[in-house]
Amino acid sequence: MNEVLALQGIEKGYMLGTPGAVQVLRGVSLTVARGEVVALVAPSGAGKSTLLHIAGLLDTPDAGMVHLLGQNMAGLADARRTAARRQTLGFVYQFHHLLPEFTAAENIVLPQLANGVSRTTAKAHAEALLARVGLADRVNHRPAELSGGEQQRVAFCRALANRPALMLADEPTGNLDPATSDQVFGVLMEVVRETGLAALIATHNMALAARMDRVVRLERGLVV
DSSP states (O other), X not given: OOEEEEEEEEEEEEOOSSSSOEEEEEEEEEEEETTOEEEEEOOTTSSHHXXXXXXXXXXXXXXEEEEETTEEOTTOOHHHHHHHHHHHEEEEXXXXXXXXXXXXXXXXXXXXXXXXXXXXXXXXXXXXXXXXXXXXXXXXOOGGGSOHHHHHHHHHHHHHTTOOSEEEEESTTTTSOHHHHHHHHHHHHHHHHHHTOEEEEEOSOHHHHTTSSEEEEEETTEEO
């Protein structure tokens, strides 16, 4: 099975206090294969964040199916959805959301502990990930002691902590200046290539999108 993520006919609408629902997604289908990096580009409000939330099992579609590693996620109990997120998915956002009271390594250790990994093994894996992204000398630094680019590299490592099959990223370099964005994205691509996981990355930056394997454009709730 080379297909890690398969979305089929995804529809989603929201009630916003006006008569009828605002339809955000109108039957979106896409796949992401193992080792493939796919750019998701869309105008603001076109539904890319909603689509990522559905792909990441943080929201449920009104219609359509979400398959992860060949398994249909529809109808799973909350506990099983949580387990699937923890074991299969890694998330990176525009803002790093690191826990300020913990060091870089500790931010990467915590999700591993939640997944049942021993502290010794988790710490060794965290340090190896940080070394891979050029932060071996920042292991014991807290987020406030790191630059914006360093913080986002730590966030990438946290997303990889539990060795996911799929990374979902929503504007992962959108909060960085162009030079830092380019550098951090280069590190992200290197790590994704080395680990062979699948990645779906939402971005407004067409120069970054062009560096990925494939570009999927979302407009008015549809893949065009």
